[in-house]
Amino acid sequence: MRPPVRRKQPRRNDAISALTVGNAMNQDIPGTTMFDGDQAQKGLALNRMCFSFNSAENRAAFLKDEEGYCRKFALTDAQRAAVSSRNVLQMIEAGGNVYYLAKLAGIFGLNVQDIGAQQTGTTVDEFKAKLAAAGR
C-alpha cells in the first residue's frame, strides 16, 4: 500500500521528499487505464487501424466500407463491437489508446471534449462546464 500523495503541498522541498515512489504499473487509479504492455498487446490491431487514419484516403475507405476496413486490420470481436457502437470506454477496454482513438473519433467529427462527455456520461456542455469550474 502506497502512502497517498499529499495534494496541498507547502512550497517546501521536504514536503515532496516525504513522498514515496509508487509502482508505475498499478492499475489502481479510478477511471484510469494505464496504457502499458498488456494494453499495448491487446490493442495493437485497433490502434494500427486508427494509425492508418492519418491518411484522408484511408478515412474515406473506412467510411465507405467499415466492415471490410475493420476486417483488413483483423480487429478482435470486442474491438469490432466497440468500434461499431462508437463506444470509447469499450475501445479502451479492448486496448485502444486515446491518441489513436482520437483519429477514429475525428472521422465522425468528434473531438476530445465530445469523447470526454461520452466517457463520463455527461452532455458536452456539462463536460465543458465541469472543466471551466475547475479553473475557478
Place this chain on the structure above:
Amino acid sequence: MAKIIGGVATTHVPSIGKAIADKKYNDPYWQPFFGGFDYVHYWLAREKPDVAVVFYNDHGLNFFLDKLPTFAVGAASEYRNEDEGWGIPVSRSIAGDPALSWHIINSLVADEFDITMCQDMLIDHAVTIPMTLMWPGEKWPVKIVPISINTVQHPLPSMKRCLKLGRSVGRALQSYPQDLRVMVVGTGGLSHQLDGKRAGFVNKEFDSLCMDALVGDPDTLTLYSIHDVVEEAGAQGVEFLNWMAMRGALTGTVTEVHRNYHIPISNTAAATVVYQNGEGAERRAA
C-alpha cells in the same frame, strides 16, 4: 561557443491549431491563453535565438506503437508535418540543424543515453503548435533539433531520467564550438486526462507545485513516480516529462521571467512559462 539563453514551455493542445487558423486570439475563450504569449514574443525578439531544441512527445504521426523509442533525436535538415487525422491544419516545414543534431547525438551516447537517431522525422502538433505560438504568421527565425520522449506507452522514462536527459543535452550544447544562441523548449501538459471515466480531470494545485519546484529545485520533482504523476496530473499530464527535460538543459542560474496558467483549453490546464538561463534576469510577477 554556443550559449543557452533560456527556455519556453507551453501546452500543445491540438485545438490551439484550429484556433490559430481561425484567428481566435481575442475570442473570450482563447484570449486568456493567447494573451500569455505577448511576453514570450517580447522575450524572443529580445533574445534572438538561432536554434531551438524541442522536447516533445509524438502522438502517432512519426512513431507507431510497433516501434516506439523512449528517446529519439532528429537529425534532419528539414522536418515536415503531415495530416494527423485530427482535423488540424498541416503546418509548413521547419528547418533542422543536422550538425548540431549529430553533436547532441554523439554527446548523449557518450554520456550513456542510448537514443534513437532519426534522419527522417515527421513532427506533429506537439512541435508545430508551440512553434506557431512563439512565432505566429512569419517564417521561422530558428532551426530546430526535435527530441521526442515517449509519454504514450508505459513504461515511460522517469521524471529523474528526463531531467538527466535534459542536463546531458545542456552539457552537449555548452560544448558546441559554433557561436549559436540556443533556446530549449518543452511542450505539452499541464494536468489533463482524455481517456476513461476520469476524462476531464485537471489539478491546479499540483500544476502550481510542479511549476514552483521546476524553476529552482527540479530534483525534488524526481521523487514523483510516473504512477504519482498520472494520479496527480492525469493520464496525459505525464507530458510534464518534456518540461523536466527542458529544465534540465538550462545549466546556469535559472529564473522564471514569465508564467501564464489558464483552465481550460479543451480538456487541459494550459500553461506557458519562460525561463532565463544565466545571471541578471528579473523576476516578473505572474
